[in-house]
Amino acid sequence: MTTxxxxxxxxxxxxxxxxxxxxxxxxxxxxxxxxxxxxxxxQIPFLVTxxxxxxxxNQLYPNEVGFNWFANYVTVxxxxxxxxxxxxTVLITGSSVVLSLLxxxxxxxxxxxxxxxxxxxxxxxxxxxxxxxxxxxxIWKWSMLDANVGMVNFALTxxxxxxxxxxxxxxxxxxxxxxxxxxxxxxxxxLLAGLQSQSKDVLEAASVDGxxxxxxxxxxxxxxxxxxxxxxxLLGSIMLLQVFDPIAIMTKGTGGTKTLSYLLYERAFIGLDxxxxxxxxxxxxxxxxxxxxxxxxTLFKVFMNGGDR
Amino acid sequence: xLLTKKRALALSAILATSALALTGCSGAGGxxxxxxxxxxxxxxxxxxxxxxxxxxxxxxxxxxKVNFVQMEEGDLRAAVTADVASGAGQYDIVTVGAYEVPQxxxxxxxxxxxxxxxxxxxxxxxxxxxxxxxxxxxxxxxxAVPFYGESSILMYNKEMLAAAGVTISNNPTWQEVATAAQAxxxxxxxxxxxxxxxxxxxxxxxxxxxxVVQTFGGSWYDMDWNAxxxxxxxxxxxxxxxxxxxxxxxxxxxxxxxTECLNLLQEGKxxxxxxxxxxxxILEDAKTSKVAGKMGYxxxxxxKTAESGWLWSWxxxxxxxxxxxxAADKFVLWATSKDYQQLVGKTLGWTRVPPGARISTYEIPxxxxxxxxxxxxxxxxxxxxxxxxxxVNPQPWVGIQYVTIPEFQDVGNQVAxxxxxxxxxxxxxxxxxxxxxEIAQKAGDAHKK
Numbered sequence: 001m002t003t004x005x006x007x008x009x010x011x012x013x014x015x016x017x018x019x020x021x022x023x024x025x026x027x028x029x030x031x032x033x034x035x036x037x038x039x040x041x042x043q044i045p046f047l048v049t050x051x052x053x054x055x056x057x058n059q060l061y062p063n064e065v066g067f068n069w070f071a072n073y074v075t076v077x078x079x080x081x082x083x084x085x086x087x088x089t090v091l092i093t094g095s096s097v098v099l100s101l102l103x104x105x106x107x108x109x110x111x112x113x114x115x116x117x118x119x120x121x122x123x124x125x126x127x128x129x130x131x132x133x134x135x136x137x138x139i140w141k142w143s144m145l146d147a148n149v150g151m152v153n154f155a156l157t158x159x160x161x162x163x164x165x166x167x168x169x170x171x172x173x174x175x176x177x178x179x180x181x182x183x184x185x186x187x188x189x190x191l192l193a194g195l196q197s198q199s200k201d202v203l204e205a206a207s208v209d210g211x212x213x214x215x216x217x218x219x220x221x222x223x224x225x226x227x228x229x230x231x232x233x234l235l236g237s238i239m240l241l242q243v244f245d246p247i248a249i250m251t252k253g254t255g256g257t258k259t260l261s262y263l264l265y266e267r268a269f270i271g272l273d274x275x276x277x278x279x280x281x282x283x284x285x286x287x288x289x290x291x292x293x294x295x296x297x298t299l300f301k302v303f304m305n306g307g308d309r
Numbered sequence: 310x311l312l313t314k315k316r317a318l319a320l321s322a323i324l325a326t327s328a329l330a331l332t333g334c335s336g337a338g339g340x341x342x343x344x345x346x347x348x349x350x351x352x353x354x355x356x357x358x359x360x361x362x363x364x365x366x367x368x369x370x371x372x373x374k375v376n377f378v379q380m381e382e383g384d385l386r387a388a389v390t391a392d393v394a395s396g397a398g399q400y401d402i403v404t405v406g407a408y409e410v411p412q413x414x415x416x417x418x419x420x421x422x423x424x425x426x427x428x429x430x431x432x433x434x435x436x437x438x439x440x441x442x443x444x445x446x447x448x449x450x451x452x453a454v455p456f457y458g459e460s461s462i463l464m465y466n467k468e469m470l471a472a473a474g475v476t477i478s479n480n481p482t483w484q485e486v487a488t489a490a491q492a493x494x495x496x497x498x499x500x501x502x503x504x505x506x507x508x509x510x511x512x513x514x515x516x517x518x519x520x521v522v523q524t525f526g527g528s529w530y531d532m533d534w535n536a537x538x539x540x541x542x543x544x545x546x547x548x549x550x551x552x553x554x555x556x557x558x559x560x561x562x563x564x565x566x567x568t569e570c571l572n573l574l575q576e577g578k579x580x581x582x583x584x585x586x587x588x589x590x591i592l593e594d595a596k597t598s599k600v601a602g603k604m605g606y607x608x609x610x611x612x613k614t615a616e617s618g619w620l621w622s623w624x625x626x627x628x629x630x631x632x633x634x635x636a637a638d639k640f641v642l643w644a645t646s647k648d649y650q651q652l653v654g655k656t657l658g659w660t661r662v663p664p665g666a667r668i669s670t671y672e673i674p675x676x677x678x679x680x681x682x683x684x685x686x687x688x689x690x691x692x693x694x695x696x697x698x699x700x701v702n703p704q705p706w707v708g709i710q711y712v713t714i715p716e717f718q719d720v721g722n723q724v725a726x727x728x729x730x731x732x733x734x735x736x737x738x739x740x741x742x743x744x745x746x747e748i749a750q751k752a753g754d755a756h757k758k
Contacts, residue, residue: 146564148500168563252726
């Protein structure tokens, strides 16, 4: 397969004439304002955050604001909060991404075939993603998981099982469950797009060659889906790293649910320590970049077919 | 067609500009000292009533307009702190909790209201409940006036307790309450015998729990700001609270704070609740509450102290950075005056009079009648608590369910999370409080002299 497909980069670059060069210069200068605007809009706040992270700035002591260079970072890395919080972030983000990816793939495969009422089913399946995160957390807190009037415990007791005190006894599971519910539609949409872009000819050829549905899925669909799974994982991880609402509404950071973003909120709005919160923010950004890069470079080799993109 | 359209446009533009110019002139020529006061407040029902009635103030004081900015408690705290601390002067009047008033007053962020309060003879500053005034004053200077105040009381469903064959005295002990809760639960009269806050947060779990700690003889700090979080008394109190929740409390305690417990009690799924006295007025509202008329009220349960109720008030203060202090003082005095209470009672209804600020509120015949079920106990408890020394031992700050140091929100929050872990059984109470001790000590060290 790889021998037939020619990479676009491998094509010989045609020589560029003077007129061509001028054209390129013009188009570049036209893009410049937008580029500068985008850079200013995205990078200035980040630079300001880095500046804040080097200040000793507790809002409750406004007269003691001053530079303390890397003291906030020392607190971040030597304090007890960071490692446990990083662990919680990895656990919650990781499990939610994997679970919603699996469920998303399942639903995408189900939706990929024609059946009556397909459009309605698709809309219903997307709904959890369209609900505001805070509203979703409230629905889960009150309607679903409440120990007293919640539907989940009602179902459990009806089945003869003991009721569960979700937020008290299983806080991390509660949050992962909610996030999986909320992000499955997102994964499903991306994966569905991937499935529908699959060439029907190839699938037909596979079945003519005697490949069953499982082998077709493993050897044809999955390699084709690789880039969709990658992008879904990447976007999902970035979004889930920032998750805040359900933790603030349901568990308040207890029992291994204090993720980096919730910790950051606590430092900024309960500790009112702007410098420390900014330091946590900077560290979180670098971790996100690091994870995204590693994930893209290495993790997805498992999906690669013949080591090629 | 095109021409006429253009002409019409031009005409309307001219009209608009001249209209603008005219209004500008009349504005400048009319009242010269027009002031608009910006008031930042918490979006509670009593504050919304105040906004509804601000027209009365405005017509009595021509030239002063009051602009309300309503926020949720957490947002208000952050916005107002940023404003008064930086001296930005965005707000002329701020709503400040009892926890912040003495700190901000000492920092010089709030105007000393004592002269203004004494100057107005009709205001009767002595009428303000003494414990509330104490909590709002530093070295004899009063930095804010209470708009409404509350304490904590034990609320119980009389029918359920009667069915369980237990009674609650007017000044119950925690042991008495635990026995009653156990009886209700064991006999299956309700799902739980008592509802107590378990949601982590210095203002959630630790509001009631700190009062329990104090009546058990514990405290956050001793007189020299040494943390006392892992002291035997503190540990005993937290263990008692945890056991009471486990044996007779509501399921899933970490989810429960004020609103959740209120629902549970209103639905008749629990028999008792120890929380803010302000809840009584909601429980007695026959329109929304299924238990209206069935409730009994008692003082906060005690163990080693005579009283154990907390003390909270939402107060109005004028930041030093305000540019319209004189007008702001006028409004603050108006909104906390006896006349304002009459105004609320007559226009909005007597149950909506802001409670817990003035002794005279409890002498208004209409209010006494409308709030007969809970007014006497509220006054009784609020006059008897002692914010200077709520516990067994003296403390270096004034305040009951909080410590008036800036770090306390943070300390209380982190320790509350640890205690929540202990309530869930993930760590032992001793481990939680040992870790809490370290956190509290770090904050205490900053205040050692």
